[in-house]
Amino acid sequence: MTWSWEYHPDEQHVAAGAPPALLAEVASRADELVRAAEARYLDGTTHQGPGEGLRTIAVADGFFAYFVVPRQQRVYVCQLTSL
Structure with a gap:
């Protein structure tokens, strides 16, 4: 198993309707969080x-909430807020 990140409960629930710029920023920061957790x-x-x-x-176009589950080697993004 290797570390990764994903939306929780799923991308449709968390990211539906979010601007593409926010999604790109979240993906970039989530990748950083994965490296730090690893x-x-x-x-x-x-x-x-x-x-x-x-x-x-906080990111350029809003903010997001996340949590780390070490035993699953996952960073879960569970809420996006666009400003």
Whole structure:
């Protein structure tokens, strides 16, 4: 298993109607979050305890909420807000 990111519960639910510029920025920042999580949790599948909890990141056209699940080696983007 390798680290990646995805929309939760799915892209249609989270990203429907979002401007393309916001989606591109979210994808770029989510890729950065994946690299950071991979470095922090060298073997996420063996992680004990809770993840990091829900966090938000501001981007050029809005912000998004995400959470990290180390044992699944995933960053989940769960909400987008366009400004």
